[in-house]
Amino acid sequence: QKEVEQDPGPLSVPEGAIVSLNCTYSNSAFQYFMWYRQYSRKGPELLMYTYSSGNKEDGRFTAQVDKSSKYISLFIRDSQPSDSATYLCAMSAEDSGGGADGLTFGKGTHLIIQP
Amino acid sequence: NAGVTQTPKFRVLKTGQSMTLLCAQDMNHEYMYWYRQDPGMGLRLIHYSVGEGTTAKGEVPDGYNVSRLKKQNFLLGLESAAPSQTSVYFCASNGGGYEQYFGPGTRLTVT
Numbered sequence: 001q002k003e004v005e006q007d008p009g010p011l012s013v014p015e016g017a018i019v020s021l022n023c024t025y026s027n028s029a030f031q032y033f034m035w036y037r038q039y040s041r042k043g044p045e046l047l048m049y050t051y052s053s054g055n056k057e058d059g060r061f062t063a064q065v066d067k068s069s070k071y072i073s074l075f076i077r078d079s080q081p082s083d084s085a086t087y088l089c090a091m092s093a094e095d096s097g098g099g100a101d102g103l104t105f106g107k108g109t110h111l112i113i114q115p
Numbered sequence: 116n117a118g119v120t121q122t123p124k125f126r127v128l129k130t131g132q133s134m135t136l137l138c139a140q141d142m143n144h145e146y147m148y149w150y151r152q153d154p155g156m157g158l159r160l161i162h163y164s165v166g167e168g169t170t171a172k173g174e175v176p177d178g179y180n181v182s183r184l185k186k187q188n189f190l191l192g193l194e195s196a197a198p199s200q201t202s203v204y205f206c207a208s209n210g211g212g213y214e215q216y217f218g219p220g221t222r223l224t225v226t
Contacts, residue, residue: 008155032213043119043205043217044158088158102148102173103215107157 003027006089006106014114019076023089023106026070030091030104033065035074038086038108047087048074079113086110117141119218121206127224128196136191136221138206144216146209147189148173149181151202152220158205164189196225 006023013019021035031052036044048063050056050072056063062075072091076083090103122137138147149161160173164183178200180192189208193200201224207215 006157034213041220043207043219045217046214049213102150102160102163103158105158107155 003104004089004091004106007109008107010110010112012112012114013079015079015081017079017113019079019083019111019113021074021076021087021089021109021111023072023091024070025072025091025104027091027093027104028067028070029093032092033063033072034090034092034103035061035063036088036090036105038088040085044088081113081115084111084113119206119208119216121204121218121221123221124219125222127226128193129226130197132196133192133194134196134223135193136204136206136223138189138191138208138218139187140189140206140208140216141187142208142210142216143186144208144210145186146211147183148207148209148215149179149189149191150205150207151175152205153202161191161204196223198225201225 004025033050035048037047038044050063050065053065053067060077064073086108088108089106092103119140145166148163150158152158159175162181164170167186170181182190204221206218209215
């Protein structure tokens with residue numbers, strides 16, 4: 001079983017919809033949770049960062065972590081065509097952006113927002 | 116401030132040829148990483164470095180070598196390319212905070 005599971009999609013929704021993206025993980029040592037956004041033919045960019053359990057909101061984006069269920073989510077409100085991208089979850093047990101071991105990534109979910 | 120840059124952007128190799136991918140960062144970061152990204156496989160760590168002169172193996176190191184002679188540069192070498200190494204290669208750096216900064220990627224095809 002892979003450490004991080006993420007549905008690759010594609011997930012296609014109409015503009016303005018609320019989008020829910022999810023990852024599950026098996027390593028209980030993970031404490032730092034990130035969402036990266038990757039546009040086509042570009043490198044990933046950090047979108048959201050959360051430590052341990054709880055919610056974090058940034059504009060239209062909300063990240064949730066439920067460590068008891070080993071489940072993380074990213075919600076996008078009022079989705080826009082410019083949100084169309086691949087969203088990768090990433091996790092680390094280290095107190096840094098992966099530190100000496102790097103990050104463990106999900107496979108990424110390809111999201112399409114239809115105008 | 117260019118961030119993380121990668122050279123070359125594209126390359127086609129024949130089986131058995133060798134090449135070196137160059138990653139450079141101008142943020143004075145200690146940590147640097149090489150990942151490969153394949154369809155359906157996500158990003159997988161090949162090698163990483165925690166400082167100048169250090170390197171270590173990641174999840175999928177076989178067939179690759181790396182060097183970090185200068186703090187700002189991290190080189191990934193393929194000594195004898197194989198079709199299984201066809202992939203998109205990303206370099207990233209981290210300064211000890213929570214964010215990894217990625218380069219634009221190198222698309223490598225091995226025929």
